[in-house]
Amino acid sequence: xxxxxxxxxxxxxxxxxxxxxxxxxxxxxxxxxxxxxxxxxxxxxxxxxxxxxxxxxxxxxxxxxxxxxxxxxxxxxxxxxxxxxxxxxxxxxxxxxxxxxxxxxxxxxxxxxxxxxxxxxxxxxxxxxxxxxxxxxxxxxxxxxxxxxxxxxxxxxxxxxxxxxxxxxxxxxxxxxxxxxxxxxxxxxxxxxxxxxxxxxxxxxxxxxxxxxxxxxxxxxxxxxxxxxxxxxxxxxxxxxxxxxxxxxxxxxxxxxxxxxxxxxxxxxxxxxxxxxxxxxxxxxxxxxxxxxxxxxxxxxxxxxxxxxxxxxxxxxxxxxxxxxxxxxxxxxxxxxxxxxxxxxxxxxxxxxxxxxxxxxxxxxxxxxxxxxxxxxxxxxxxxxxxxxxxxxxxxxxxxxxxxxxxxxxxxxxxxxxxxxxxxxxxxxxxxxxxxxxxxxxxxxxxxxxx
Amino acid sequence: xxxxxxxxxxxxxxxxxxxxxxxxxxxxxxxxxxxxxxxxxxxxxxxxxxxxxxxxxxxxxxxxxxxxxxxxxxxxxxxxxxxxxxxxxxxxxxxxxxxxxxxxxxxxxxxxxxxxxxxxxxxxxxxxxxxxxxxxxxxxxxxxxxxxxxxxxxxxxxxxxxxxxxxxxxxxxxxxxxxxxxxxxxxxxxxxxxxxxxxxxxxxxxxxxxxxxxxxxxxxxxxxxxxxxxxxxxxxxxxxxxxxxxxxxxxxxxxxxxxxxxxxxxxxxxxxxxxxxxxxxxxxxxxxxxxxxxxxxxxxxxxx
Amino acid sequence: xxxxxxxxxxxxxxxxxxxxxxxxxxxxxxxxxxxxxxxxxxxxxxxxxxxxxxxxxxxxxxxxxxxxxxxxxxxxxxxxxxxxxxxxxxxxxxxxxxxxxxxxxxxxxxxxxxxxxxxxxxxxxxxxxxxxxxxxxxxxxxxxxxxxxxxxxxxxxxxxxxxxxxxxxxx
Numbered sequence: 001x002x003x004x005x006x007x008x009x010x011x012x013x014x015x016x017x018x019x020x021x022x023x024x025x026x027x028x029x030x031x032x033x034x035x036x037x038x039x040x041x042x043x044x045x046x047x048x049x050x051x052x053x054x055x056x057x058x059x060x061x062x063x064x065x066x067x068x069x070x071x072x073x074x075x076x077x078x079x080x081x082x083x084x085x086x087x088x089x090x091x092x093x094x095x096x097x098x099x100x101x102x103x104x105x106x107x108x109x110x111x112x113x114x115x116x117x118x119x120x121x122x123x124x125x126x127x128x129x130x131x132x133x134x135x136x137x138x139x140x141x142x143x144x145x146x147x148x149x150x151x152x153x154x155x156x157x158x159x160x161x162x163x164x165x166x167x168x169x170x171x172x173x174x175x176x177x178x179x180x181x182x183x184x185x186x187x188x189x190x191x192x193x194x195x196x197x198x199x200x201x202x203x204x205x206x207x208x209x210x211x212x213x214x215x216x217x218x219x220x221x222x223x224x225x226x227x228x229x230x231x232x233x234x235x236x237x238x239x240x241x242x243x244x245x246x247x248x249x250x251x252x253x254x255x256x257x258x259x260x261x262x263x264x265x266x267x268x269x270x271x272x273x274x275x276x277x278x279x280x281x282x283x284x285x286x287x288x289x290x291x292x293x294x295x296x297x298x299x300x301x302x303x304x305x306x307x308x309x310x311x312x313x314x315x316x317x318x319x320x321x322x323x324x325x326x327x328x329x330x331x332x333x334x335x336x337x338x339x340x341x342x343x344x345x346x347x348x349x350x351x352x353x354x355x356x357x358x359x360x361x362x363x364x365x366x367x368x369x370x371x372x373x374x375x376x377x378x379x380x381x382x383x384x385x386x387x388x389x390x391x392x393x394x395x396x397x398x399x400x401x402x403x404x405x406x407x408x409x410x411x412x413x414x415x416x417x418x419x420x421x422x423x424x425x426x427x428x429x430x431x432x433x434x435x436x437x438x439x440x441x442x443x444x445x446x447x448x449x450x451x
Numbered sequence: 452x453x454x455x456x457x458x459x460x461x462x463x464x465x466x467x468x469x470x471x472x473x474x475x476x477x478x479x480x481x482x483x484x485x486x487x488x489x490x491x492x493x494x495x496x497x498x499x500x501x502x503x504x505x506x507x508x509x510x511x512x513x514x515x516x517x518x519x520x521x522x523x524x525x526x527x528x529x530x531x532x533x534x535x536x537x538x539x540x541x542x543x544x545x546x547x548x549x550x551x552x553x554x555x556x557x558x559x560x561x562x563x564x565x566x567x568x569x570x571x572x573x574x575x576x577x578x579x580x581x582x583x584x585x586x587x588x589x590x591x592x593x594x595x596x597x598x599x600x601x602x603x604x605x606x607x608x609x610x611x612x613x614x615x616x617x618x619x620x621x622x623x624x625x626x627x628x629x630x631x632x633x634x635x636x637x638x639x640x641x642x643x644x645x646x647x648x649x650x651x652x653x654x655x656x657x658x659x660x661x662x663x664x665x666x667x668x669x670x671x672x673x674x675x676x677x678x679x680x681x682x683x684x685x686x687x688x689x690x691x692x693x694x695x696x697x698x699x700x701x702x703x704x705x706x707x708x709x710x711x712x713x714x715x716x717x718x719x720x721x722x723x724x725x726x727x728x729x730x731x732x733x734x735x736x737x738x739x740x741x742x743x744x745x746x747x748x749x750x751x752x753x754x755x
Numbered sequence: 756x757x758x759x760x761x762x763x764x765x766x767x768x769x770x771x772x773x774x775x776x777x778x779x780x781x782x783x784x785x786x787x788x789x790x791x792x793x794x795x796x797x798x799x800x801x802x803x804x805x806x807x808x809x810x811x812x813x814x815x816x817x818x819x820x821x822x823x824x825x826x827x828x829x830x831x832x833x834x835x836x837x838x839x840x841x842x843x844x845x846x847x848x849x850x851x852x853x854x855x856x857x858x859x860x861x862x863x864x865x866x867x868x869x870x871x872x873x874x875x876x877x878x879x880x881x882x883x884x885x886x887x888x889x890x891x892x893x894x895x896x897x898x899x900x901x902x903x904x905x906x907x908x909x910x911x912x913x914x915x916x917x918x919x920x921x922x923x924x925x926x
Contacts, residue, residue, distance in 0.1 A: 073615030080612030082535060085600035113730050115737040146595020146610065146618035153575045158592040160576035164712050165598050167719065169574055205734060213726045217719060227711035228572050228602035231700055244715045376606075502887060504899060506913075513912040523915035525899070634857030641855070642796075644899075645887065646880025650855040655864070659874050666830055666871070 001409065004045030005272045012036050013272070014410070016418035017192045032190065035409060055398055062395025065388050069143060079386045083376050086144075088385045088393045093140025095222055095367035097133045098172075099247065100360055102219060102255030104130015104179050105211035106292075112208035121278045122285050124186055124413045125266070126259050128404075131179035133258075134172060136400040143392060164224045171218035178210050189417040190410060216248060223247025226370050234374035236316050236325040237366075239307035246366075249303060253296035253336075254363035256289045257356035262404075264353050266414060273408060275415035283349050290352040293359060294340045301333045321377065328369060332362015491565075491584030492631060493653030493685040494640060495660050496558065498697060499670060500647040503530065503544055503556035507639035507648075511542045511560075514626055514638035533698070535559065538611040538621040542639060547697045555690070557697045558639070558647070561586060561607045561623035562677060563685035568708035569599035569608055569622075577620075583632065584653060584685040585625035593619060602708060604681050604700070625685070653685055660689055674701075682707030784808065792847055793879055796909030800902050810893075817885055818844055830871050850881040 005011060014027050014036040027036065034042045046052050069077035078087050107126025110116040142148040154160065154169045181200055188197040200207075223244040226233055230240065239246070267274060267282055308314065316322050339355030342348065373382055408414060509524035511517070518539050522529060530546035537543075542560035549555055563586045570578035575592045578599070595618055600608045608622045626637035635641075636650035649656065660675040676694050677687035680703040688699065695701045704711075784804065791799030808814070815824030819831060823840030826832055843849060851859055854877030868875070876884060890897050899905065910916035 071615060073613055074618060075612035076615075078612070080610065082537060082600070082609050083606055085597035085610065109730065113734040113737070115734070141596075144596075146597070146612070147593065148595075150575075150592070150594040153592055153594050158575040158577070158589075160574040162571050162709065162716075163574040163576075163598070164715065165572065165596060166574035167716075205731070209727055209730045209734075212730055213722060216722055216726065220715060220718075224712045224715035225598070225601075227715070228568060228598070228708055229604075230704065230708075230711055231604060231702075232601075240711060241714065500884060502897070509912045509914070512914075519920045520914055521920060523919050524913040525915050634860075636855035644879055644883040646854075646876045646884065649874075651860055651863075662870070662874060 001045045001049060002269060002272060003048045004041075008041075011041070015412070015415060026192075029191075032410065055402055058395055058398045062391050062398070065391045066143065066395060069388070069392060074144075074146060076388070077386075077392060078389045081383055083379065084372065084383045086371050086375075087383075088372070088389050089140045089144035091368050091372040092364065092393055093144070093396065094137045095371050096364040097137045097140070098222060099219060099251035099254040099363050099367070100258040101130045101133025101137070102215055102251040103127075103259045104134075104182070104255075105175075105208070105215040106252065106255050107259065108182055108204075108208040108211050112204045113212070118281070119285065119288070121281045122259055122263060122289075124183075125263055126255075127179060127182045128186075128407060128411075128413050129258055129262055130255070131176065131183050132400060132404055132407075134176050134179065136396065136403075138172065138176070139396055139399075140393075143396065164221050164228070168218050168221045168225070171214045171221065175211065175214040175218065178207050178214065182207050182211070186411040186413055186417070189412050215251075219251040220244035220248040229375070231378075232376050233370055234316070234321050234325075234377040235311065235313050236308065236321060237370050237374050239311060241310065242303050242307040245303055246300070246307070249296060249300045250363050250366060253293035253300065253359050256293040256296070257336075257359040260286050260289050260293075260353060260356035261360060264356070266408065270405075270408065270414070273414050277416065278414050286349055286352050287344055287347065290340045290344050290355065293356070294337060294344065297333055297337045297340070297359065301329070301337065304329060304333070321374065324369070324373075328362065328365050331358060332365055336362055488580070488582045488584065489654070490582065491653045491685060492625075492650065493563070493584055493656045493687060494637070495649040495651070495656040496686060496688045497647055497649070497663070498555055498557055498688060498690040500645040501544070501556040501558065502645055503527070503546060503554075504644065505529075505544050506642045506644060507542055507558055508540060508544060510638040510642035511623070512540070514629060515541055517541070536561075536607055536609050536622065538609045538613075541621065541623040545698060549692045549696050555692060555697050557688075557699075559605075559607075559698075560639070560686070561625070562605055563623075563625055564681055564707070565683040565685070566681070566707035566709055568602035568604060568681065571707070571709040572598045572602035574598070581627060581632075583625070583627065585627035585631055587624045587627050588620055588622065590619045595619075604703060604708060653683075653687075656687060660687055663689060676701075679705045681705070682710075790882065792852060794906070796912065797899070797903040797905050816889065817846075821849075834869070834871075846881050847878050850876060850878040852878045854878075854880075 014032050017026055037045065065077070074080060078089075081087060103126040107119060107123045107130075110119045111123045142151065145151065150157075154166055155173065160166050181203065185197045185200050188194065188200070221244065223246055226238065227240065227243050230238060263282060263286070267279065271279065308317075317326065336355045336359040339351045339358060343351030343353075343355055372385075376383075505524045505527075508520075512520060512524070520539065529543075533545050534540075534543040536559060542558055544556050544558045547555045547557065563580075563584055565580070567578060567580060567586045570576075570580060570586065574596065575594055577589045577593045579587050579589070581587060595610070597608075597610055597620075599620060600606075600610060608620045611618045611621055625631050626635075630637055640648040640650045649659065651659070657675065657678055660678070664671045664673055664675070670691055671689050672691065672693060674694060675687055675689060676699055677684035682705070688694065690697060693701060786803070786805040788802045788804050789799050790802050807817075813824060814822040815826050818824065820826045820835040820838045821841040821844045826835055853859060854875075863873075886895075886902070887897055889895065896902060905913065905916070907917075911918050914920055
């Protein structure tokens with residue numbers, strides 16, 4: 001798209017309900033899906049994007065493997081590990097993606113609860129990152145479950161309420177709905193259903209608080225799940241008292257850094273889709289996010305150390321596992337902390353962005369260490385997942401990126417949807433909303449948000 | 452009787468309702484832990500008696516109508532490696548070369564915990580601890596998350612990954628359906644020529660196990676494995692060597708596995724009740740401060 | 756069915772006990788004993804009693820105090836130092852063929868047997884523990900089929916002999 005727009009700078013991209021010309025017609029759904037391009041133009045831009053070629057290759061190979069997993073069974077796909085029952089699908093897909101998706105509740109609560117309206121340009125991106133991360137964690141789960149068609153069972157058929165996973169299931173399901181509601185505002189704008197948007201906006205505070213509650217609990221619960229296997233996880237990655245805190249606290253910088261990383265990718269690859277409000281505020285916002293993330297990382301570092309000291313596990317540091325642990329902490333926490341804080345102090349966005357990358361890699365590495373790499377460490381062997389498991393994981397991750405991009409291209413996430421009061425006057429249910437909208441449109445031109 | 456499971460069920464059911472409808476969760480308190488059913492049966496395994504004939508494996512295969520084994524059950528080449536339970540074998544015998552003593556053999560199968568980790572980790576309640584002591588599994592509700600395999604401290608449940616349409620957990624069920632329910636001993640106990648396994652009421656077996664140690668302290672290490680481990684197991688072990696040397700974790704926690712997540716689960720009602728008030732309060736405070744000099748901010752928040 | 760079987764066992768046991776005691780206290784000790792009470796998966800054992808007597812000389816190694824021999828186990832000595840010969844000498848006279856039926860377990864609980872009899876092994880256990888234990892020490896045969904041949908139903912459940920799995924590719 002970037003290449004295409006470089007060649008055709010005058011293309012009109014959908015950013016409102018009608019074509020720019022006020023006498024113009026309303027965009028049809030099809031036109032909106034094609035972003036205002038003709039099918040030929042759309043195809044031309046798709047072909048000119050090298051990422052699409054990469055996706056084409058990945059999907060051509062990976063989707064048959066995913067289908068094969070459902071035809072031939074899990075053993076065909078993952079080798080059927082009996083002792084390390086959870087492989088890459090959950091270790092990376094669920095345990096790795098959920099903490100990076102905590103951005104949804106953090107950005108939502110920053111704006112709605114703490115009144116940090118300067119964060120608004122990134123609010124929707126944070127929430128989108130949240131909902132997609134959760135949704136694809138569920139997709140990974142569906143691939144991993146032996147009988148995915150029974151996924152609703154813990155909700156309707158048989159309750160196992162003493163189980164942490166039961167809590168996770170309920171909270172992730174509820175939280176997905178909460179995020180869907182939060183995200184629906186941009187969907188409603190895009191579809192041209194302002195009534196729905198108004199209803200959700202009224203619920204914003206409630207949704208944000210629900211987001212905090214559900215996130216605190218299930219981010220922690222993902223850690224508490226590993227408390228079921230105290231003897232199997234290496235002691236350096238396990239602490240009876242801190243396990244759920246490790247997971248919860250590390251998810252905070254994880255989510256914030258994911259927003260930094262995604263918005264960096266966005267500004268580099270689809271600046272055409274970002275409005276000025278987004279572009280001009282981004283560096284400043286990255287510094288704010290980096291401050292928050294450093295705070296989280298410091299806390300995380302301290303409790304990881306307390307965890308080791310509390311159970312007096314220093315002796316393990318002298319072993320091979322200890323070296324690996326020091327790498328995880330050194331790379332994922334200390335290096336990240338250094339990059340982020342230096343970046344903040346020196347106003348160096350590049351350092352911040354590098355720190356954000358190391359933070360999210362560190363969080364993923366931690367999850368893999370807990371559930372995959374150190375799991376059953378006493379058996380002495382690290383089980384390396386078979387090729388097909390990697391292929392499926394990569395394919396689903398690519399579908400995730402493609403979906404992410406699909407939404408960012410279309411829905412008003414990175415840019416503000418241009419509203420036209422004449423339309424709202426017709427569609428809005430409450431007459432009181434009309435002056436507000438007029439004011440909004442006027443205010444929008446007069447003074448950019450967040451200044 | 453309110454046991455811990457019921458208490459936690461109560462807590463969580465509360466929490467879930469609270470989370471779903473947004474009301475404040477109510478904390479419930481109950482004390483005590485589940486000590487096991489009084490008439491639960493068990494098996495006392497005396498490792499000093501086992502000669503590694505693998506008859507128990509054969510009997511189990513026959514009783515549970517499991518698929519044909521890869522090798523005959525009298526084939527001793529299987530002892531070359533340490534095996535674990537699989538979907539095709541609910542019990543396996545392993546050989547342990549112990550330096551200063553003879554070779555020992557140990558039969559591995561589900562130990563039928565009093566408070567099973569598989570049961571308490573299962574989010575669809577597929578497991579049941581019967582009053583006879585067996586931990587049985589309901590294949591009709593299993594979703595296949597395999598959390599029980601993660602949670603089991605003995606690495607017992609196996610998953611039939613090879614089935615694309617109906618993969619299930621496969622584990623020893625103490626021959627519940629065919630024998631223990633009717634007061635008969637499990638197939639492995641019955642076939643054992645050496646009477647390695649003694650079947651009886653768990654409470655009697657504990658006494659019997661300690662009696663054996665007392666009567667022959669030179670023969671046994673002073674430990675009845677499974678009496679206390681992870682809250683007590685229906686299958687218990689006597690050995691002539693340290694249990695670490697025959698593949699049992701001698702430092703296994705004494706509390707049931709569920710107690711590890713007790714702290715976390717106990718916190719759930721607290722979060723549900725305090726967070727809404729706390730964060731709504733913070734919201735009021737932070738927006739009030741803003742309101743003094745930046746009223747337009749808020750309006751724009753509503754109308755972005 | 757079970758009751759009939761049990762009655763049969765009791766009658767048989769009774770006759771045997773009578774026979775054995777007759778033999779012991781009457782004409783003498785049997786030279787060969789056919790152990791065939793549990794023949795589910797293996798054929799019976801033709802036990803060369805005479806050879807074992809010749810080798811061991813000590814009846815108490817197998818028969819505890821029942822033949823009047825001096826017992827060596829310190830726990831047994833406490834009560835049975837001067838017990839003398841008993842009426843019941845055969846293994847199956849005391850060791851139950853089915854020690855774990857609910858009736859057997861109930862009987863065990865109701866009878867409150869004296870302390871060292873509480874943990875009495877079943878008949879099959881008694882044979883094997885006694886025989887295999889001693890054979891190990893004396894380098895006697897210890898393989899299952901060294902003493903009794905596995906029959907067809909044994910081969911079937913062991914998946915051996917005619918029932919060897921096709922997949923088994925043994926060298």
